[in-house]
Amino acid sequence: MLVDDDPALFLDDLAERVLGTAGTDMIRYHRHQGGHPILAAARVQATLRSRFAEAALRDAVGRGVDQYLLLGAGLDTFGVRSELARSLLVVEVDHPATQRWKRSRLADTGLDASSAVRYVDADLTADAVLDRALSVGLDASRPVFVSWLGGVPYFRPCELSRVLSDLARLPPGSELVADYHVPPDWQDDHAELYVRAVSEVASDGAEPWRSSFTPDGVAALLAENGFVVVTDHSERDSVPAGFWERRDGLRPGSLMRLVHARRTADG
Template identity: 30%
Template structure:
């Protein structure tokens, strides 16, 4: 179903990583997600199961690190940062919207203790797959979770959300994780500007790839990663510049609150685990507010 749609296939990788992290002792994990493995297809669940053995787990992590130095840590840490910002007791939120939701488990984890509406947006192929996964794992989609099919390159995002019951005047926590690089620059601007019309007090967390890596002027020691995503059939189309992000977001209706890069992840998340890992300078995560 996804063979002709490479971007849709990227839903699996981050969730496999999150699932493998659960096989680390609790004090050594970079992220907690007890549903991650259950949401994966059988063959990937089998792979994750093999990593309960520490040497196998280290081998798998090392293979990922060779293809993209530091990306394992960056992906795990961005997930943790988003979870922490979402669960911040000072963060008053009426709804959550997850763009490019893929196999993301947050909606179901929220549904365990809250009836706050969560809208998960993705391409039709991923929404169909997610519905099947929820049926298999939970017996159906939780009442507070709304699956919304939309193509961010072509469809009217806010119209699709509103058709699913979303109220754009509410304070919303928007999550755009691992998405912006797969969109065209125009689609990124259009999408974030549309989200910028949400109610006052809304927040936005999104990850992005540095522009200098996308255009190839700085490969940050990851030439194979650049070839994979920017080679003959490029999947990454958009990059952003950390130093220019505040002004760029302001034009789209958002105020930049913070950015997290490799040093942030190293000091706050990696060092306390005692693991000798580095985070990638290629990907950053930003938090903004309305």
């Protein structure tokens, strides 16, 4: 992390470079207002989900998985940041405009990942994502590790089911990591404050949150599409307890949970 104290939840040392001036201004603002509960909660969510996904990916690579599919990849820098990326086929899927902007920024900063990352333009609400990924070299006969970070709450349950049914075509041993929001009765007061503040901004930007689940609900949705839950963690439980013995403003919240699932042989 570039704002908060040790122990770091996650470190992306390329984010500021990719974002340029906007990134520098954003980091400066967070440093000056770091204790604000809304800003701190946003940093916790963003860092924890990346930490969780990449830890699960490392374990999967140890089991022989060598393909990584990022849904809604956004500005994720894994492909140019991680040594692990050099041993993987990395496929990033996102909206065409997002992909163009990101690739332009990478090229401008000397971080062009064109030789290491395959890019796929797709609308996750409408396109057959797996077919698009296959067109750039993903091999659906071998297990694939899939991450879907920061996107699930923006999709309706029917849209999530459509994407998952597409991923159900992946072979047994494939894995999926995602973060999701829990319903209001699972949220504490701090989460309710965050939801009121952030959901209004998201709705004004035509990107409202559209889904929330209990852990049992997520497990059922995944099971319908051939995935069995391996782990499902709250923010607090996703890292060792010592990470929350802090002097800064980072505290675990109750809005987001992190799920890791595996494609079953009989799914």
